[in-house]
Amino acid sequence: MPQMIFVNLPVKDLAKSMDFFKALGFSFNPQFSDETGACMVISDTIFAMLLTHEKFAGFSPKPIADTEKTTEVLIALSRDDRAAVDAIVAAALAAGGSTFSEPQDHGFMYGRAFRDLDGHVWEAFWMDPAAAKAQ
DSSP states (O other): OOOOEEEEEEESOHHHHHHHHHHTTOEEEEEEEETTEEEEESSSSEEEEEEEHHHHHTTOSSOOOOTTTOOOOEEEEEOSSHHHHHHHHHHHHHTTOEEEEEEEEOSSEEEEEEEOTTOOEEEEEEEOHHHHHHO
8 A cells, every 4th residue: 555645734614625725626535524624635645634623623732823923834736847836826826825935946946835725835846857867
């Protein structure tokens, strides 16, 4: 069995968060979703669990981070090319997200970042495969 990763993220409004990520092209696995959490499919082995605050609190004794004051996580997602980076950020902004940082263009690598409805930071990036192999 391949190793999988499940990133657990607290969300204030599960339905609105699901709509936001659907607008970015993500789907949800209904087998692992209910009214307290939704399993967002990022790839065959990577998932984000969007959990209501109440559900998330059951997994951590610490308070949920206030994303207006702190950055609790940076989630970096590779994209196939520069256009795909721009497309996911444009979709995020159109769906109610906000810009986190200015685009970073290093020639061999290009990235942009946005905040989702709950302030979680998502970094979309593309890296030239030839440049990565040269490293």
